[in-house]
Amino acid sequence: MQYRTIIRILGLLVALFSVTMIPPAIVSIIYEDGSGLPFLLAFILCLITGLAIWYPNRSFRNDLRAKEGFLIVVLFWTVLASFGALPFLLLEQPQMSTTDAFFESFSGLTTTGATVIEGIDYLPKAIQYYRQQIQWLGGMGIIVLAVAILPILGVGGMQLYRAETPGPVKDSKMTPRIADTAKHLWYIYFSLTIVCATAFWVVGMNWFDAICHAFSTIAIGGFSNYDASLGHFNSVGVNVVCVIFLWIAALNFALHYAAASGRSLKGYFHDPELKTFFIIQISLVLICFSVLIQFNWFTDAGIAFDQALIQSVSISTTAGFTTTEFSNWPVFLPIMLIFSSFIGGCAGSTGGGLKVIRVLLLYLQGKREVDRLIHPKAIYSVKLGERALPDRVVEAVWGFFSAYAMIFVIIMVGLIATGMDDVTAFSATAATLNNLGPGLGEVAATYAEVSDSGKWLLILAMLFGRLEVFSLLVLFSPTFWRS
Amino acid sequence: MQYRTIIRILGLLVALFSVTMIPPAIVSIIYEDGSGLPFLLAFILCLITGLAIWYPNRSFRNDLRAKEGFLIVVLFWTVLASFGALPFLLLEQPQMSTTDAFFESFSGLTTTGATVIEGIDYLPKAIQYYRQQIQWLGGMGIIVLAVAILPILGVGGMQLYRAETPGPVKDSKMTPRIADTAKHLWYIYFSLTIVCATAFWVVGMNWFDAICHAFSTIAIGGFSNYDASLGHFNSVGVNVVCVIFLWIAALNFALHYAAASGRSLKGYFHDPELKTFFIIQISLVLICFSVLIQFNWFTDAGIAFDQALIQSVSISTTAGFTTTEFSNWPVFLPIMLIFSSFIGGCAGSTGGGLKVIRVLLLYLQGKREVDRLIHPKAIYSVKLGERALPDRVVEAVWGFFSAYAMIFVIIMVGLIATGMDDVTAFSATAATLNNLGPGLGEVAATYAEVSDSGKWLLILAMLFGRLEVFSLLVLFSPTFWRS
Numbered sequence: 001m002q003y004r005t006i007i008r009i010l011g012l013l014v015a016l017f018s019v020t021m022i023p024p025a026i027v028s029i030i031y032e033d034g035s036g037l038p039f040l041l042a043f044i045l046c047l048i049t050g051l052a053i054w055y056p057n058r059s060f061r062n063d064l065r066a067k068e069g070f071l072i073v074v075l076f077w078t079v080l081a082s083f084g085a086l087p088f089l090l091l092e093q094p095q096m097s098t099t100d101a102f103f104e105s106f107s108g109l110t111t112t113g114a115t116v117i118e119g120i121d122y123l124p125k126a127i128q129y130y131r132q133q134i135q136w137l138g139g140m141g142i143i144v145l146a147v148a149i150l151p152i153l154g155v156g157g158m159q160l161y162r163a164e165t166p167g168p169v170k171d172s173k174m175t176p177r178i179a180d181t182a183k184h185l186w187y188i189y190f191s192l193t194i195v196c197a198t199a200f201w202v203v204g205m206n207w208f209d210a211i212c213h214a215f216s217t218i219a220i221g222g223f224s225n226y227d228a229s230l231g232h233f234n235s236v237g238v239n240v241v242c243v244i245f246l247w248i249a250a251l252n253f254a255l256h257y258a259a260a261s262g263r264s265l266k267g268y269f270h271d272p273e274l275k276t277f278f279i280i281q282i283s284l285v286l287i288c289f290s291v292l293i294q295f296n297w298f299t300d301a302g303i304a305f306d307q308a309l310i311q312s313v314s315i316s317t318t319a320g321f322t323t324t325e326f327s328n329w330p331v332f333l334p335i336m337l338i339f340s341s342f343i344g345g346c347a348g349s350t351g352g353g354l355k356v357i358r359v360l361l362l363y364l365q366g367k368r369e370v371d372r373l374i375h376p377k378a379i380y381s382v383k384l385g386e387r388a389l390p391d392r393v394v395e396a397v398w399g400f401f402s403a404y405a406m407i408f409v410i411i412m413v414g415l416i417a418t419g420m421d422d423v424t425a426f427s428a429t430a431a432t433l434n435n436l437g438p439g440l441g442e443v444a445a446t447y448a449e450v451s452d453s454g455k456w457l458l459i460l461a462m463l464f465g466r467l468e469v470f471s472l473l474v475l476f477s478p479t480f481w482r483s
Numbered sequence: 484m485q486y487r488t489i490i491r492i493l494g495l496l497v498a499l500f501s502v503t504m505i506p507p508a509i510v511s512i513i514y515e516d517g518s519g520l521p522f523l524l525a526f527i528l529c530l531i532t533g534l535a536i537w538y539p540n541r542s543f544r545n546d547l548r549a550k551e552g553f554l555i556v557v558l559f560w561t562v563l564a565s566f567g568a569l570p571f572l573l574l575e576q577p578q579m580s581t582t583d584a585f586f587e588s589f590s591g592l593t594t595t596g597a598t599v600i601e602g603i604d605y606l607p608k609a610i611q612y613y614r615q616q617i618q619w620l621g622g623m624g625i626i627v628l629a630v631a632i633l634p635i636l637g638v639g640g641m642q643l644y645r646a647e648t649p650g651p652v653k654d655s656k657m658t659p660r661i662a663d664t665a666k667h668l669w670y671i672y673f674s675l676t677i678v679c680a681t682a683f684w685v686v687g688m689n690w691f692d693a694i695c696h697a698f699s700t701i702a703i704g705g706f707s708n709y710d711a712s713l714g715h716f717n718s719v720g721v722n723v724v725c726v727i728f729l730w731i732a733a734l735n736f737a738l739h740y741a742a743a744s745g746r747s748l749k750g751y752f753h754d755p756e757l758k759t760f761f762i763i764q765i766s767l768v769l770i771c772f773s774v775l776i777q778f779n780w781f782t783d784a785g786i787a788f789d790q791a792l793i794q795s796v797s798i799s800t801t802a803g804f805t806t807t808e809f810s811n812w813p814v815f816l817p818i819m820l821i822f823s824s825f826i827g828g829c830a831g832s833t834g835g836g837l838k839v840i841r842v843l844l845l846y847l848q849g850k851r852e853v854d855r856l857i858h859p860k861a862i863y864s865v866k867l868g869e870r871a872l873p874d875r876v877v878e879a880v881w882g883f884f885s886a887y888a889m890i891f892v893i894i895m896v897g898l899i900a901t902g903m904d905d906v907t908a909f910s911a912t913a914a915t916l917n918n919l920g921p922g923l924g925e926v927a928a929t930y931a932e933v934s935d936s937g938k939w940l941l942i943l944a945m946l947f948g949r950l951e952v953f954s955l956l957v958l959f960s961p962t963f964w965r966s
C-alpha cells in the first residue's frame with residue numbers, strides 16, 4: 001500500500017478544503033452576523049494541518065492501484081467531513097455537541113440532508129450558508145466519484161459505464177484522465193447551479209435563499225435555511241423550479257457532459273435508464289395525486305397536484321425537501337415514498353438509493369430467471385437496449401443489492417438496540433442509507449432526539465450509501481490489508 | 484400444455500385427499516364431540532369431485548415438461564388448501580367466514596401456522612386434530628417438493644441438489660423417480676413423527692396433545708390445540724423435546740434419507756449448510772439469553788435460558804410456537820428474531836424463509852465481489868466446501884433473493900393500503916412469506932382482526948413463500964402460457 005502517496009493526496013485535499021471556509025466568512029461580513037471568527041479559525045486549522053500533512057510526503061507520487069483508490073475515496077469523505085465539522089464545533093450559537101457537529105457535517109457532505117438543528121431560521125446567515133455549501137461540495141465529489149472513479153474501480157456493476165466499453169454511454173467518450181473529466185463535470189455542475197439559482201430568484205426568492213437552495217437542489221441534498229424547508233415559500237413556482245432541477249440533477253452527468261460538449265443530444269433519448277427513471281417518476285406522482293384526491297386531503301385539485309409532484313419527486317430522487325407533512329399522508333403513501341427512495345436517482349447523478357440502472361437490471365435479471373425456468377435449455381442474456389451485459393456486471397449488481405440489504409438490516413437492528421422504536425429505526429436507516437434525509441415517526445423533521453450512539457450508526461449508514469456500499473465494505477476485508 | 488393430464492393428476496390428488504377427512508371423523512367419534520358430520524360431508528365431497536375430475540381424463544398419461552411441473556405444484560397447494568377449507572366452512576362451531584376458512588386452511592397446508600381462531604381450547608377435539616393434521620400433510624408435501632421436485636425444476640439455485648450433480652449430497656444418491664423418492668421420504672417423515680409424539684408423551688403430554696404437537700413440530704408448522712401454544716404446558720421437558728425435533732426437521736431431509744438408508748452418517752458432519760445452521764442457532768440463543776439476563780427479564784437464569792432456547796429456535800426455524808410474549812422482549816430481540824426467520828431452515832426441510840444454504844451462498848458471493856474489487860484481474864469462484872458452484876446456481880440464488888425482496892415490498896405496501904399499521908404490516912408480511920406464523924403488533928397472537936382483503940394478501944404471501952417464489956412467479960409470465 002502506497003501510504004505516503006495517499007497521505008500526500010489527503011494533505012492536499014484538506015489544504016484545498018480550507019478555501020471553502022472563506023465564502024461563509026464573507027457572508028458573515030456582508031450580513032454582519034458576527035459569526036465570522038469560527039470560519040477564519042477553521043480556515044487556518046485546515047490550511048495548516050493540510051500543509052503539515054502534505055509537506056513531508058510531497059515527493060511521493062507513485063501510481064496508485066485500485067486498492068489505494070478505495071482508501072482515498074473513503075478517506076476523502078471521512079476526513080473532509082470531519083474537518084467540515086470544525087465550524088459547528090467552534091460556533092457559539094448554536095452550541096453543538098461533538099456528535100451533533102459530526103452528524104451535521106457528514107449529513108451535509110454525503111448530501112443526505114438529515115439535520116439535528118432546530119431553529120435554522122434564527123441561525124447566523126454564515127452558518128445557514130455554510131450548511132448549504134457543504135452539500136454542494138459533497139454533490140461535486142459524488143459526480144466525480146460516480147462518473148469518473150467508480151466505473152474504473154468497478155463497484156456494483158458500474159464498470160458498465162467505463163468509457164472503453166461499448167453501449168449507451170459509448171458516444172460520450174469520457175476524457176480518460178480523471179482530473180480532466182472532473183474539471184469538465186464541475187463546469188457543468190457549476191453552470192447548472194447558476195441557472196438553478198437564477199430560476200429560483202425569478203420565481204420570487206431573494207438571492208441568498210436562491211443560492212442556498214440551488215446548492216442543495218443540484219446536489220440533491222435537501223438542506224434548507226428554513227425549518228419549514230421548501231414549505232416556507234409556499235409557492236408553486238418554487239416547487240416547479242425545484243422539481244425541474246431535481247430531475248436534471250438526478251440524470252447521469254455523463255449524458256449532460258455528452259450534450260454540453262455538443263457531440264450528441266440524442267444520448268437523452270436513447271438512454272434506457274433515463275426512460276425508466278421518468279416512468280417511475282410519473283407513476284409516483286400520479287399515484288400520490290389520485291390517493292390525495294380520493295381522500296380529499298387538500299382543498300382543491302391544483303394544490304393536491306402541486307404537493308403530489310414536489311413531494312414524490314423530492315423523496316424519490318432522495319432530495320428530501322419537504323413542503324408538507326407527507327409522513328401523515330393517507331394509507332400507503334408515506335411508506336411507498338420511503339420505498340421509492342431505495343430506487344433513487346440515475347447512476348452518475350447526485351441522487352442516492354440503489355440507482356435506477358441497478359433496479360432496472362435487477363428486474364431484467366429476474367425476468368431472465370423466470371424465462372430460464374420455463375425453457376431450461378435455452379440461453380438467455382440480460383440486455384440493456386441492444387447490448388448484452390457481461391455476467392460480471394450482472395453478478396456485481398446482484399451482489400450490490402444483497403450487500404445493501406445486509407447493511408440495512410444490521411444498522412436497523414443496531415438502532416433498535418439503542419432504544420429506537422421500530423418504525424423510526426426502519427425509516428431512519430432508509431433515509432440515511434439512501435442519502436434521503438427525512439424519515440417517518442420520530443425523525444420526520446429532525447434527528448435531534450436520536451441518541452449519540454444512534455447518530456454514529458446513522459453516520460455510518462450515510463457513508464455506506466454514499467460510497468455505494470462496496471467502496472467502504474472492501475476496507476473490512478482482511479484481503480484488502482494484506483500486501 | 485398437457486391440460487388433461489394435469490387435470491387427471493389433480494382429480495386423483497383430490498380423491499386421495501378425501502381420505503384425510505376420516506381420521507378427524509374418528510377423533511370425533513372417540514371423544515363424542517358431535518362434530519363428525521362436517522368431516523363425513525367433506526370426505527364425500529372431495530371423493531366425488533376428485534373422481535368426477537379424474538374419470539373423463541383417466542387415459543391422459545402423457546409425459547410432463549418442466550412447465551407443467553410448475554402448474555401442478557401451484558395447483559397442488561391451492562386446490563388442496565381450498566378443499567381443506569371445507570370442514571371449516573361446514574362446521575357450526577366455530578362459525579367461520581369464507582375468508583377465515585380459506586385463511587386457516589392455507590395457513591395450515593403451507594405450514595405457516597398463522598391462525599384466525601380465538602378460543603382454540605374450546606373447539607371440538609376433531610377440529611383441533613384436523614388443524615394439526617393439515618399442517619402435517621403440508622409438511623409432507625414440502626419435503627417431496629423441496630427434495631424431489633424443485634431440484635429438477637431448478638428453482639432458486641436448487642439444481643444444486645440435483646442427484647446427478649457432484650457435491651455435498653452426492654453420496655445420498657436420491658432415487659431418481661419422484662414417486663419412489665417420495666415414498667422413502669414419507670417413511671422417514673412418518674417415523675420421526677412417531678418418535679416425536681412418544682417423546683412429548685414421555686415428558687408429560689397426554690397422547691392426544693402429543694400427537695397434535697408432533698404433527699406441527701415435524702412440519703415446522705406451529706399450530707397448537709391451545710391458544711397459549713406451547714406455553715400452555717409450561718414445561719422445560721416439552722420445550723426441550725420441541726427444540727430437538729425442530730432442529731431435526733429443519734435439516735435437509737436428503738441427509739436423513741442418506742443416514743436412514745445406512746449408506747452414510749457422515750453426511751451430517753460434512754454438510755456446510757448444517758454447520759452454518761447450527762452456528763446461527765447457537766448465536767441466536769446466546770444473544771437472546773444474554774440480553775434477557777442483562778434486563779433481568781425472568782426471575783432466574785434457568786428460566787431465561789429455557790425461554791431464550793425455545794423462542795429463538797421456534798422463530799428462527801419458522802415454527803412459530805410461542806411460550807411467552809417474545810414480541811414484548813427488550814430492545815432489539817423481537818425484530819432480530821423476526822429477521823432470523825428470513826434465514827429459516829435448511830433447503831429440503833419443512834422450514835420456511837430463504838433457507839440457510841441461500842444465505843450462506845449470498846454471503847460467499849458477497850465476499851467474492853469484495854475480492855474481485857481488490858484484485859480485479861484474479862479469477863474467483865464461489866466454493867461450497869471443495870466444490871466450485873456454476874454461475875447459473877449463483878445467479879439463481881441472487882435472483883431468488885431479489886424476487887423475495889420485491890414480493891415482500893409489494894405485499895407490505897398492499898397491506899398498508901388496506902389500512903394496516905406499518906409495524907403490523909411489516910411483521911405480518913415477514914411471518915407469512917417466511918411461513919413463520921406469529922408476527923408483532925396486532926398480529927402477535929391471532930390474525931382475526933385483519934381485514935378480508937388483508938387476509939387474502941397474506942394467503943398470497945404464504946403461497947409465494949411456500950412455493951419458493953419462482954414456482955408461483957413463473958405463472959405470471961406471458962412466456963409461460965405461450966404454447
Ligand SMILES: [K+]
Pocket residue numbers: 111112113220221222318319320435436437
Ligand atoms: K438528500
Ligand SMILES: [K+]
Pocket residue numbers: 594595596703704705801802803918919920
Ligand atoms: K410455521
